[in-house]
Amino acid sequence: MLRLDQLAVGYGAPRGTVVSGLDVTLAPGSFVCVLGRNGAGKSTLMRTIAGLQGALAGAALLEDEPIAAMRPQARARRIAVVLTERLSSPGLTVDDVVAMGRSPFTDWRGRLSADDRALAGAALDTAGAAPFSGRLFDDLSDGERQRVMIARAIAQTPRLMVLDEITAFLDLPGRVETMALLRNHARSSGAVVLLSSHDLDLSLQLADSVWLLDGRGGMKTGTAQDLIAAGDIGRAFDTAAVRFSARLGRFELVP
Amino acid sequence: MRALAAAAALGLLAACGSPAREAPSQAPVADAAEVPMNAAETFRVFERDGYRIVDIRAAIIAWGGEAVGQEQFQRLVLVPRDIEPPELAGDLAGATMIRTPVMRIASNTGFHEAITKVLGINDRLVAVGGVKSYDDALRARVLRGEVRQIGYGWHSPPQLDALVAARPDVLLMTIGDLANAGAKPRIEALGIPVVPIFLDNEPDYMGRVDYVRLVGMLTGREAEAEAHVALVTRNVEQLKARAAQRPTRTVISAWYAGGDRWKPTVRNADAKLLRDANGRNLFELPDDRSKDAFTEISTEELIARGAQADCWIMRDSHSAPFTDIATLRRFKAYREGCLFAADGMQKPQADAFDYYEMAVIRPDWVLRDLAAMLHPDMRDEAFRYIRPDGQVPR
Amino acid sequence: MTPAGNPELRSAIGTGALAIVLAATALFALGWGMIAIPAGEVFAALVGEADPMNAQIVTQLRLPRIATAIVAGAALGIGGVLMQALFRNPIADAWSLGLTAGGQLGVALLVTAAAFSGPAAIAFLQSFEGVSITFGAMLGIAVFALAMASLARRVGTITLLVVGLMLGFTVQGIVSVVIHFANRVGGRVFSGWNDGNFAGVQAADLPMLAIPVAAGLVLAAWNAKPLTALLIGETYARSLGTDVARLRRLTLAAVVLLVAPITAYCGPVTFIGLIVPHFARAIAGTARIGPLLPLSALSGALLALAADIVVHAPWEQHFLHLNAVLALVGAPIVIALLVFSPTMRGQG
Numbered sequence: 001m002l003r004l005d006q007l008a009v010g011y012g013a014p015r016g017t018v019v020s021g022l023d024v025t026l027a028p029g030s031f032v033c034v035l036g037r038n039g040a041g042k043s044t045l046m047r048t049i050a051g052l053q054g055a056l057a058g059a060a061l062l063e064d065e066p067i068a069a070m071r072p073q074a075r076a077r078r079i080a081v082v083l084t085e086r087l088s089s090p091g092l093t094v095d096d097v098v099a100m101g102r103s104p105f106t107d108w109r110g111r112l113s114a115d116d117r118a119l120a121g122a123a124l125d126t127a128g129a130a131p132f133s134g135r136l137f138d139d140l141s142d143g144e145r146q147r148v149m150i151a152r153a154i155a156q157t158p159r160l161m162v163l164d165e166i167t168a169f170l171d172l173p174g175r176v177e178t179m180a181l182l183r184n185h186a187r188s189s190g191a192v193v194l195l196s197s198h199d200l201d202l203s204l205q206l207a208d209s210v211w212l213l214d215g216r217g218g219m220k221t222g223t224a225q226d227l228i229a230a231g232d233i234g235r236a237f238d239t240a241a242v243r244f245s246a247r248l249g250r251f252e253l254v255p
Numbered sequence: 256m257r258a259l260a261a262a263a264a265l266g267l268l269a270a271c272g273s274p275a276r277e278a279p280s281q282a283p284v285a286d287a288a289e290v291p292m293n294a295a296e297t298f299r300v301f302e303r304d305g306y307r308i309v310d311i312r313a314a315i316i317a318w319g320g321e322a323v324g325q326e327q328f329q330r331l332v333l334v335p336r337d338i339e340p341p342e343l344a345g346d347l348a349g350a351t352m353i354r355t356p357v358m359r360i361a362s363n364t365g366f367h368e369a370i371t372k373v374l375g376i377n378d379r380l381v382a383v384g385g386v387k388s389y390d391d392a393l394r395a396r397v398l399r400g401e402v403r404q405i406g407y408g409w410h411s412p413p414q415l416d417a418l419v420a421a422r423p424d425v426l427l428m429t430i431g432d433l434a435n436a437g438a439k440p441r442i443e444a445l446g447i448p449v450v451p452i453f454l455d456n457e458p459d460y461m462g463r464v465d466y467v468r469l470v471g472m473l474t475g476r477e478a479e480a481e482a483h484v485a486l487v488t489r490n491v492e493q494l495k496a497r498a499a500q501r502p503t504r505t506v507i508s509a510w511y512a513g514g515d516r517w518k519p520t521v522r523n524a525d526a527k528l529l530r531d532a533n534g535r536n537l538f539e540l541p542d543d544r545s546k547d548a549f550t551e552i553s554t555e556e557l558i559a560r561g562a563q564a565d566c567w568i569m570r571d572s573h574s575a576p577f578t579d580i581a582t583l584r585r586f587k588a589y590r591e592g593c594l595f596a597a598d599g600m601q602k603p604q605a606d607a608f609d610y611y612e613m614a615v616i617r618p619d620w621v622l623r624d625l626a627a628m629l630h631p632d633m634r635d636e637a638f639r640y641i642r643p644d645g646q647v648p649r
Numbered sequence: 650m651t652p653a654g655n656p657e658l659r660s661a662i663g664t665g666a667l668a669i670v671l672a673a674t675a676l677f678a679l680g681w682g683m684i685a686i687p688a689g690e691v692f693a694a695l696v697g698e699a700d701p702m703n704a705q706i707v708t709q710l711r712l713p714r715i716a717t718a719i720v721a722g723a724a725l726g727i728g729g730v731l732m733q734a735l736f737r738n739p740i741a742d743a744w745s746l747g748l749t750a751g752g753q754l755g756v757a758l759l760v761t762a763a764a765f766s767g768p769a770a771i772a773f774l775q776s777f778e779g780v781s782i783t784f785g786a787m788l789g790i791a792v793f794a795l796a797m798a799s800l801a802r803r804v805g806t807i808t809l810l811v812v813g814l815m816l817g818f819t820v821q822g823i824v825s826v827v828i829h830f831a832n833r834v835g836g837r838v839f840s841g842w843n844d845g846n847f848a849g850v851q852a853a854d855l856p857m858l859a860i861p862v863a864a865g866l867v868l869a870a871w872n873a874k875p876l877t878a879l880l881i882g883e884t885y886a887r888s889l890g891t892d893v894a895r896l897r898r899l900t901l902a903a904v905v906l907l908v909a910p911i912t913a914y915c916g917p918v919t920f921i922g923l924i925v926p927h928f929a930r931a932i933a934g935t936a937r938i939g940p941l942l943p944l945s946a947l948s949g950a951l952l953a954l955a956a957d958i959v960v961h962a963p964w965e966q967h968f969l970h971l972n973a974v975l976a977l978v979g980a981p982i983v984i985a986l987l988v989f990s991p992t993m994r995g996q997g
Contacts, residue, residue, distance in 0.1 A: 083884060092880055097881060103890070109873070415848075419705050420702060445705060
């Protein structure tokens with residue numbers, strides 16, 4: 001269970017606070033999409049919740065434990081991230097990368113037990129990356145690499161998965177497949193999956209609930225229907241050229 | 256906690272360091288009669304109770320430069336095989352004992368071989384620097400493998416494998432380089448006594464000849480050594496006297512070193528040879544034991560200060576040729592045909608140069624060449640080491 | 650391109666094979682050289698029952714030299730693995746990034762400082778010679794390592810390499826000036842260490858060499874797992890629980906422990922740390938640090954030993970220097986890496 005308690009995220013001067021006054025609770029097994037325009041603070045929020053960055057005020061708590069206060073290894077056992085970065089790692093195999101997801105649980109030598117191996121294998125299957133097993137990570141396309149990183153995060157058996165705009169390199173079927181598998185994973189494992197995305201359509205259709213950053217330091221939460229009905233989507237995204245249609249449930253170009 | 260562990264580790268490391276070797280006592284030798292040397296300043300010999308004590312003291316001089324570090328000191332105790340060796344205590348503490356006569360000699364420099372040749376004991380050489388000996392018989396033995404090669408001192412410290420395999424009684428080591436000085440304790444630790452030869456440091460060329468007496472004492476060939484020294488001394492005195500009767504001529508000995516660099520002889524033994532041949536060296540400086548015999552100057556300075564020299568020794572067998580006629584024309588020595596080169600007595604196909612072997616202990620022969628160069632009416636014999644230059648175009 | 654076979658298996662087989670080849674090469678080196686000693690005599694010398702001359706050559710001359718080559722090669726090989734992982738740079742190495750130059754400078758400054766402080770300081774330095782020069786090298790390497798580590802965040806891979814090599818040249822110049830002054834004031838000069846050489850180390854010095862290297866090895870093994878995580882990037886490493894700042898410090902400390910004694914006793918030894926990790930990766934089929942450590946140690950030791958054998962071959966004159974031999978092998982490999990590796994080609 002993830003709870004944000006008066007959380008404010010951002011940086012020191014000059015950029016300052018990006019989003020503040022966040023009070024949200026997420027039940028285990030939720031699949032939540034974080035939406036907002038560029039610069040609204042999605043990455044900042046994700047990184048803060050994942051414990052990669054400090055909060056300016058308030059706290060994020062995972063199962064009632066403040067994330068920022070966790071020791072790094074304990075945090076690594078609970079929270080897994082997948083980022084947008086384009087990765088390259090000469091010489092690592094796909095299996096090496098996925099096995100790394102187990103490293104918060106293994107001993108100082110990094111030795112994988114039979115259970116660890118089973119979990120890694122299952123993660124590969126879940127992420128649809130099983131065909132890549134045995135190959136060099138660098139030989140994969142960007143989209144394939146992203147799947148492997150998701151597999152790695154799944155192998156980490158986290159209570160919270162934070163994924164920051166991971167669908168950038170995927171084609172439409174790929175994006176659908178990825179978001180669907182993440183939603184299924186959330187349901188079946190009971191983990192909270194937090195995914196930021198530019199894929200408004202898919203997000204609105206697949207998410208259990210949506211966090212919408214309005215770009216002015218605030219955030220609206222609720223189901224997709226709620227936010228559409230309240231006109232928040234329009235307010236957050238409409239421009240002179242494109243407008244969200246509550247009736248159609250998608251964007252339409254302004255003639 | 257970490258700091259404690261680090262300190263403990265450092266202490267452990269310190270304990271593992273190799274202990275410093277006992278330095279030889281430098282206390283004045285007591286109750287001994289000195290065996291006087293004519294001119295040598297780098298070593299002194301004392302006699303006591305049937306054995307001899309040799310104190311060797313000199314600084315290592317970098318080639319063309321100055322003394323490096325402190326002076327090296329070594330005390331040798333030469334004990335004939337048939338008498339009871341003295342205890343190495345008191346003023347003999349830390350000294351190196353050598354039983355004489357030595358029968359197996361290792362050497363790292365060419366002029367040691369000249370010394371052994373003059374003493375008639377080339378057959379006692381078991382290891383030399385390499386295959387560049389001027390003596391054909393010796394060179395052949397090296398090529399056949401009968402005499403081992405340990406590398407020349409001017410190139411590298413001795414090859415320890417070959418040195419150990421040669422099983423010498425003593426290593427005659429000219430130490431011109433700190434690398435060689437560093438190798439000396441290692442060689443001694445292997446059980447091979449080292450006799451440092453500082454022949455090059457002697458400020459008087461007759462001091463070099465005195466080293467023949469030192470080797471003579473080591474090898475039981477003192478009679479031959481005395482005869483050699485006497486011969487050379489006599490010749491030198493005669494030449495000096497004859498040359499002194501002639502008018503003094505100006506001279507420079509400045510060898511071409513490539514680019515616009517020249518190496519003029521300025522001090523010590525080589526400068527004294529020019530002086531004793533009754534030549535006035537235009538680059539002469541006061542003698543200084545802590546510096547090498549030559550220095551380095553540019554072509555401009557050479558012209559400015561040396562153009563008026565009557566005679567000019569412009570190169571040796573290893574120098575690059577200098578063929579710029581325009582510059583040469585500014586030198587009186589070139590115009591009047593007194594341009595010489597120190598390239599006599601060489602065997603280029605064997606890379607052997609007697610100027611760096613025998614000439615070192617036959618300064619009378621070199622002096623003869625110099626006197627003949629400076630005073631044409633003393634040219635009754637052929638030039639030997641220093642002869643008219645044959646490379647420069649006229 | 651699929652790596653054939655299981656990396657675990659390949660690493661195990663590779664490690665075993667290298668160990669055997671290393672042992673055989675060491676035995677060969679004990680018998681080969683200006684004085685040829687047959688294998689039987691070598692064994693006899695090792696157990697103390699051979700002809701005294703052969704025994705002396707084998708145990709007092711060749712054994713320390715060969716042991717030094719093995720320890721130095723292993724240390725530099727592992728140092729290379731650590732540097733390449735930490736800097737995420739396939740041509741990183743203690744030498745190519747200027748750290749060995751830092752070590753030389755540290756020793757040179759220490760000698761000069763002692764020379765200027767007077768005879769008492771010189772005597773102290775000489776009585777603790779081994780510790781002093783190792784300490785000087787460690788100080789120099791640590792300073793340069795920290796400088797390069799912070800520079801690495803700002804510039805690209807190849808730029809870092811160029812800076813490292815330039816630092817090496819700069820230090821050479823400084824050292825020759827500094828040592829000149831040390832000479833003047835009568836300081837002892839640690840001669841001949843502008844050139845790498847394994848033959849200058851005597852048996853009594855070996856513990857001074859081996860102990861810091863062993864400590865560095867332990868530190869490297871301890872940090873193998875977090876360093877592997879670093880291979881997928883700093884952010885991911887942190888998300889996996891790695892304290893990246895601490896890892897950087899510990900890894901650099903390991904590099905200092907591994908490289909400083911080698912530089913202090915053997916002078917700057919080039920190329921080994923640079924090329925050995927690539928060879929190890931090729932054998933293991935993985936970039937994970939764990940299996941690379943023993944593979945790099947053994948192949949580094951083998952490379953150093955092989956180069957040393959070439960240097961001490963029975964040529965007429967001792968004309969080949971260690972770094973010349975290593976460069977003949979290493980430089981073409983580095984050129985090939987730069988030209989043919991897709992990752993290196995695109996980087997500035």
